[in-house]
Amino acid sequence: EAGVTQFPSHSVIEKGQTVTLRCDPISGHDNLYWYRRVMGKEIKFLLHFVKESKQDESGMPNNRFLAERTGGTYSTLKVQPAELEDSGVYFCASSQDRTEAFFGQGTRLTVV
């Protein structure tokens, strides 16, 4: 069974540009989570989808971040425009029944 996959694995963009990260959860998992770790700091929760609905987006840092999950399958996280402080590793996780979450390998975002 395929795990949670994230694309790209690494992205380098210039300040002011737009970047879209993608997460493919495990098939059949209704719950999808986004997290990020800014260099050297803790891993912070961003938001939680249940199917296509945003259940909790309390961790989204500002309105430059937009997450979508159309159709309740894969999810995208767009950063527009990107700022230097957005650099870090973005993680996605999915779960089926809220008992165990499976994490992807993350997307490393570098804003220069």
Add this chain to the structure above:
Amino acid sequence: SQQGEEDPQALSIQEGENATMNCSYKTSINNLQWYRQNSGRGLVHLILIRSNEREKHSGRLRVTLDTSKKSSSLLITASRAADTASYFCASSGTGGSYIPTFGRGTSLIVHP
């Protein structure tokens, strides 16, 4: 509320020594997972321990869980330089606080 607070925040040891990291959490959990992140890279799942388990082993890793103290420990035996990374615990709660929550992590440096 923040779950999964690890300590120490930083640990520096010599190759061959054992490394012990601790994690505390605040509310009831369903399971607790330990992850490793090499600098700026993705999360590597190490081990999951369920709330009804007290100890699990995987290779050089040993995880314990004490639900009465709301704490877990990760022991890495016979450490190697390649074990240098940040280690995180992530707890998945019961009821409404399900979202997996990470602590600040322990930065482990193993000197060759």
